Amino acid sequence: MSGAVAAAGYATGVGEGGPASKRIIVGYGFWIFLLSDIVMFSALFAAYSVLSGATAGGPAPRQIVNLDTVALETGCLLASSFAGGMASLAVARRSALWTQVALLVTGLLGLAFLLQELREFVGLINRGDGPDRSAFLSAFFTLVGCHGLHVTAGLLWLGTMMAQVLAKGFRRDVLHRLLCFTLFWHALDIIWVAIFTMVYLIGATS
Amino acid sequence: MSAETVFDDTPTGLDSAPGDESGEGLARGVWGYLLGLVLAIGLTAASFWAAQTHLIYAPAVPVALVTLAIAQMGIHLVFFLHITTAPDNTNNVLALAFGVLIVCLVVFGSLWIMDHLNHNMMPMNALMNMQR
Numbered sequence: 595m596s597g598a599v600a601a602a603g604y605a606t607g608v609g610e611g612g613p614a615s616k617r618i619i620v621g622y623g624f625w626i627f628l629l630s631d632i633v634m635f636s637a638l639f640a641a642y643s644v645l646s647g648a649t650a651g652g653p654a655p656r657q658i659v660n661l662d663t664v665a666l667e668t669g670c671l672l673a674s675s676f677a678g679g680m681a682s683l684a685v686a687r688r689s690a691l692w693t694q695v696a697l698l699v700t701g702l703l704g705l706a707f708l709l710q711e712l713r714e715f716v717g718l719i720n721r722g723d724g725p726d727r728s729a730f731l732s733a734f735f736t737l738v739g740c741h742g743l744h745v746t747a748g749l750l751w752l753g754t755m756m757a758q759v760l761a762k763g764f765r766r767d768v769l770h771r772l773l774c775f776t777l778f779w780h781a782l783d784i785i786w787v788a789i790f791t792m793v794y795l796i797g798a799t800s
Numbered sequence: 801m802s803a804e805t806v807f808d809d810t811p812t813g814l815d816s817a818p819g820d821e822s823g824e825g826l827a828r829g830v831w832g833y834l835l836g837l838v839l840a841i842g843l844t845a846a847s848f849w850a851a852q853t854h855l856i857y858a859p860a861v862p863v864a865l866v867t868l869a870i871a872q873m874g875i876h877l878v879f880f881l882h883i884t885t886a887p888d889n890t891n892n893v894l895a896l897a898f899g900v901l902i903v904c905l906v907v908f909g910s911l912w913i914m915d916h917l918n919h920n921m922m923p924m925n926a927l928m929n930m931q932r
Contacts, residue, residue, distance in 0.1 A: 614815050621817025625892055629899035636903040640910035665848055672840055679833040679880055686821040686829070777819040780880040784873050790844075791869035795851040796862050 617770060624774040628781045631744075635785055638737040639792060646797070648729035655730065655797030658718060664794045667710050668786065671745075674703035675783040682776045688764050693772075694756055700779065701752045704745055711742050734793065741789055744782055751775055816888040819881050836879025843872040 613619070646655055681696035715735070718724065725735035755775050758768050821829055847868045850856055856864055877883045883892050921927075 617820075618815050618817045621819060622815075622891060622895075625818040626895055629895055632899055633902045633906065636906040637910075640907045643907065643911055644914040661848065661852070665844075668844055672837065672844065675876070675880055676833055676837045679836075680830070682819065682821060683826060683829045683833070687826060773817060773819055777881065780819070780876060783880070784876045787844075787869050787872050787876065791847060791865050795847055795865050799851050799858075799861050799865075 616766075617773065620770045621773055621777070624777055628777060632781070632785065635737075635740070635788075638733075638740055639788065642733040642737045642793065645729040645733040650728035650730075652728040652731060653723055655734075655793070656800065658723060658731075658734075659794050659798045660714070661794065661798055663710055663714055664790055667707050668790050670703045670707040670710070671783050671786050674700050674707065675780055677703060678776050678779040682772065685764070685769065685772050690759060690763070693759055697752055697756050697759075701749055701756075704749050704752070704779075708742060708745050708749070711738070711745075715739070715742075738789060738793065741782065741785055744785075748775075748779055748782060751778070815891060816882075816886075818883055818889075818892045822882070832879055836875055839875045839879070840872055843868050843875065847872075 614622075677696050677700040681693055681700055684692035684696050715738075718731075723731055725732045752775065755768075755772055758771065762768050847865055850861060850864045850868065877896070883889060883896060885893065
């Protein structure tokens with residue numbers, strides 16, 4: 595197909611080739627959304643950096659960090675991202691079975707990440723170190739919690755995509771949504787890299 | 801699969817959507833993700849090691865951690881999101897560059913300004929005394 599189209603002199607988005615294909619427009623638009631989401635996170639990161647010293651007599655970053663939990667969370671999310679990549683390969687091969695298997699593994703690993711994060715949050719709140727304790731903890735819960743909310747939304751989206759692949763098959767619009775979902779999931783892992791570095795690792799050393 | 805199934809308009813021209821598979825065979829695709837995974841695990845392990853070791857000069861540890869994080873983000877972008885420097889990715893890279901610019905302005909700008917504000921602010925107890 596690729597060769598035939600190229601031979602016909604068709605070039606997407608360039609001069610007389612006409613507008614780019616729907617898939618490229620969807621993917622590019624979603625890429626712009628992801629970048630704006632990252633810009634939003636950058637404001638939360640800036641707030642956290644500014645407030646991380648404002649402990650108001652409460653715990654400092656290094657007193658609430660458990661690096662073993664963070665390492666486990668990081669492993670889960672990274673493996674989940676990898677499984678998401680396997681899902682997009684299965685989608686490119688139009689294999690419904692492997693798509694479902696890879697998406698299920700992606701979701702379970704994401705859920706494992708989320709449960710560990712929730713356990714960490716509940717532990718902190720039960721100790722009285724909730725978001726109302728200090729400006730540092732407010733910024734901490736906002737930043738890490740916002741990422742957790744994104745993961746939660748991603749899991750709901752993932753469940754929806756599994757149902758749509760089952761019910762509608764690899765229809766064109768379903769394929770576009772799958773492309774956007776895998777982009778979203780990989781972007782969440784990039785934000786987590788920034789979180790575990792800035793909040794947890796630098797917090798544990800300072 | 802039913803006969804009326806519509807197959808996707810897989811990109812063929814001079815642009816690619818971010819995250820699109822290159823269509824160069826399954827083994828190659830899996831190999832790309834595996835390589836990304838191994839590199840990411842290596843950089844993550846190095847980050848956790850750098851945070852806990854005493855072999856690195858202590859004030860340099862945050863710099864090392866930030867460097868490792870930026871390297872890992874690059875690995876994720878290339879191997880998972882398939883953002884490349886190829887001509888078909890120009891639009892994606894330009895959008896990314898703009899995003900990075902805004903992120904840097906927001907983060908470093910905030911830190912810079914707030915640091916100066918803190919520096920120039922009267923100590924809190926002196927401020928309290930004035931309000932009495």
